[in-house]
Amino acid sequence: MDVELSRSPPRSLRRSDRHALHFSPHETIKVLGISWEPEADYLRFHSQIRTSSEPPTKRSILSDIAKLFDPLGLIAPVVIRAKILMQELWLLSCGWDDPVPEPIKSRWEIYHQELVKISEHHVNRYAFLPSSVIQLHTFADASQAAYGACTYARCEDVQGKVRIQLLASKSRVAPLKRITIARLELCAAVLAAHLHARIKKAIDVNVSASYFWSDSAVTLQWLRSPPNVWPTFVANRVSEIQQYTNGCQ
Structure with missing residues (x-):
């Protein structure tokens, strides 16, 4: 970064x-x-x-x-x-x-x-628009072979011009010990939370709002509940995600 x-x-x-x-x-x-x-x-x-x-x-x-x-x-x-x-x-x-x-x-x-x-x-090396409102949108996804996350910057200036660009991404090969797609999606969400935190610290600009996206209904349901109601594997990751995404949507 x-x-x-x-x-x-x-x-x-x-x-x-x-x-x-x-x-x-x-x-x-x-x-x-x-x-x-x-x-x-x-x-x-x-x-x-x-x-x-x-x-x-x-x-x-x-x-x-x-x-x-x-x-x-x-x-x-x-x-x-x-x-x-x-x-x-x-x-x-x-x-x-x-x-x-x-x-x-x-x-x-x-x-x-x-x-x-x-x-x-x-x-483009220069990712933003001058004097614009900046949002960060971070996506998480997984498959049986790998999982990953990526963060885009959405900028809108006073004239209404919008620019969207990829800032960074992270990917991981799925572990050799097979786990369910739902748990891989949760691992991708952890990766997304850490990626967003690192990017926000590195770019040193005012971010108006941050959004996190996942197409896993199971992961979203896990994140809507307190960590202590889930098994240890899920609870640890839910706690970490909630900590890093506090105040985000």
Whole structure:
């Protein structure tokens, strides 16, 4: 959450002769692994995974996944696919340097080929409208394979212009020990509560209202009641969510 989103950069840093700046993990600027185009004020992503003639192994796949650096979760739906694949590899009894089974190899090669298209994606670095009323809308969702949360900023200025942009997201691979979808939805809601709290602290702007959204009727019912009426797993998470979302809708 170290990327500053609340202020537009001066024009001196956005001259047309500085088409793009590329930051690496060894630089002090906290936009590691992301490309910034100052003139358009865009953030872009580029795949750091290189094509290899060697068959993929557990070690090489894990190394490649580690190169998908996305601190704000702006390409989380892309990254989580690789993490789900890696989780499946953990369940297989293959060595670190053994070629992975053919089904995994095929899926990884398809993923690798599609990953090049990520360079076509860009987001506005400056997320807000000047002198606008800002709302935060945080969504939580889950599936049997993964769960996640994302926060959008909705800005409306005095002329009635509205701008909505993704600020950040977080995703997690579902645990190997299977739990119900309802409990995964609750875990997603916990993730959403923490994500919103971190974003609100990081952006340092006046937020008029915060809204939380879930399509899980079970989760919403859990959150309407005091934690002590539920089993321990649910009670602990309901308590945490209620604490972090106090005063929100």
